Amino acid sequence: MIDRPGLADFLRRRRESLRPSDAGLIEGVRRRTPGLRRDEVAQLANISTDYYARLEQRRGANPSASIVASLARALRCDPDERDHLYHLAGFPAPPRYAGGYVRPGVMSLLDRLGDVPACVVSDLGEVLWQNTVATLTLGWSTGGRAGRSANVVWRWFTEPGLRTYFPEEDWPRHSLAHVNDLRATAARRGGDADVADLVDDLRERSGEFRELWERHEVAVRRFDRKRVLHPEVGVLHLTCEVLLSPEADSRVLAFFPTEGTDTREKLALLRTIGTHDFRAPR
Numbered sequence: 001m002i003d004r005p006g007l008a009d010f011l012r013r014r015r016e017s018l019r020p021s022d023a024g025l026i027e028g029v030r031r032r033t034p035g036l037r038r039d040e041v042a043q044l045a046n047i048s049t050d051y052y053a054r055l056e057q058r059r060g061a062n063p064s065a066s067i068v069a070s071l072a073r074a075l076r077c078d079p080d081e082r083d084h085l086y087h088l089a090g091f092p093a094p095p096r097y098a099g100g101y102v103r104p105g106v107m108s109l110l111d112r113l114g115d116v117p118a119c120v121v122s123d124l125g126e127v128l129w130q131n132t133v134a135t136l137t138l139g140w141s142t143g144g145r146a147g148r149s150a151n152v153v154w155r156w157f158t159e160p161g162l163r164t165y166f167p168e169e170d171w172p173r174h175s176l177a178h179v180n181d182l183r184a185t186a187a188r189r190g191g192d193a194d195v196a197d198l199v200d201d202l203r204e205r206s207g208e209f210r211e212l213w214e215r216h217e218v219a220v221r222r223f224d225r226k227r228v229l230h231p232e233v234g235v236l237h238l239t240c241e242v243l244l245s246p247e248a249d250s251r252v253l254a255f256f257p258t259e260g261t262d263t264r265e266k267l268a269l270l271r272t273i274g275t276h277d278f279r280a281p282r
Contacts, residue, residue, distance in 0.1 A: 002090035008058045010088055014075045015041050015056075022076055022104070024111030024131070044074035065091050073129060076104035102129045106252065115267060117238070117255040123185040124198055125153030125178065128250065136270045137228065137236065137255070139165035153178045154198065157206040167227050167235075179212040180219040187218060189249075220244075225258065233269055237261040 016035035023036060023044055042052040047067060054060030063071070068089045072082040083093035102120045110118040110131045117137040119130035127140050127150050134140070139162055140152055148154045155162045156178055163171055186195050202209045224240040237258035244251050257263035 002062050003088045004058045007085075007088040008056050010085060011041075011052075011071070011075070012056050014077065014081070018076060022108065023074070024107065041071075041074050045070040047071075063089055065089075065094075069094075073102055073107070076107065078104065102250070110252070110254075113254065115264075115271070117267075119253050121152065121251055121253055123188075123249045123251070124151060124194065125182070126151045133267065133271060134255070136273075137230065137238075137267065139228070148198075151198075153182055154202065157202055157209045165229055167229060170227060175208060176212055176217070177219075177221055177224065179209060179215075180217045181221050183213070183216070183218040184220045226255070230266070230270070232273060233266040236266055237263045 015038070018036050020036060020040070023040070025036075025040060038053050038056065039049040042049040045052065045067070047070065051060060055063065065086075068086055068091060072085050075081075075085075077085060086093045106120060107129055110120070110129075113131065114133065117131070117134035119134045119138075119140070120128045122128055130138075130140065152162075156174065166174060182199065186199060189195055199213070203213060221240075222242045222244070224242070226238045226240055228236040228238060230236055238255040239258045241254045241256065242251050243254070257267060
């Protein structure tokens with residue numbers, strides 16, 4: 001059962017212990033209270049300020065497991081703090097191998113890559129976190145959604161609109177890379193329910209996925225080149241470096257401008273334009 005007073009107290013104390021710079025935010029004007037403001041935590045967790053405020057006030061609807069995961073990321077909880085937060089919210093702590101957890105140090109590091117799109121993705125393709133320039137650049141904005149709605153592999157094969165961010169001649173290569181990468185995950189932990197459920201649902205929903213899956217090709221991506229068709233600045237040529245976590249169940253994707261192209265200048269222009277919602281049309 002949820003420990004509502006304990007949850008409220010932990011959220012408040014954790015929020016007050018953080019500086020804006022810890023969460024990748026600008027310090028701004030002088031603050032009347034220590035730590036982050038409630039609206040800043042809500043923004044980082046992709047929930048409403050009113051809902052978050054009610055949690056700190058010991059009232060409102062019980063948070064779902066996905067909201068607890070978002071709060072743990074927003075508040076930069078370490079694994080022990082994350083497990084405690086789940087306990088207070090009335091959920092068993094997720095396995096330490098993944099569970100949507102992104103280390104605070106990784107988020108702080110990627111926040112400092114202000115000119116490079118970077119994100120953290122699970123081994124199933126779920127975007128766990130991304131820095132501001134990645135939100136500006138890629139067609140992966142999840143709008144605060146979690147699970148399948150934040151899963152790039154699922155959306156690639158079930159939401160045709162996502163593909164409009166990439167040249168059509170590149171689609172077969174991206175499809176094969178997604179499937180081969182998921183094959184590697186299935187080989188490593190195929191007995192896990194989340195892996196089996198995703199594969200089964202993709203096989204049912206997509207004939208293209210089903211045909212590629214039956215090839216039994218396996219490959220973990222550690223390097224890639226992408227062309228992104230951005231609606232504001234045109235074609236972006238990106239070189240993707242992939243860094244695996246020690247447990248190999250999450251990875252950092254950093255997209256550097258490909259040398260010899262004008263992508264560096266276009267990324268600078270995007271940062272000037274500011275944050276827009278460039279989610280693929282439905």
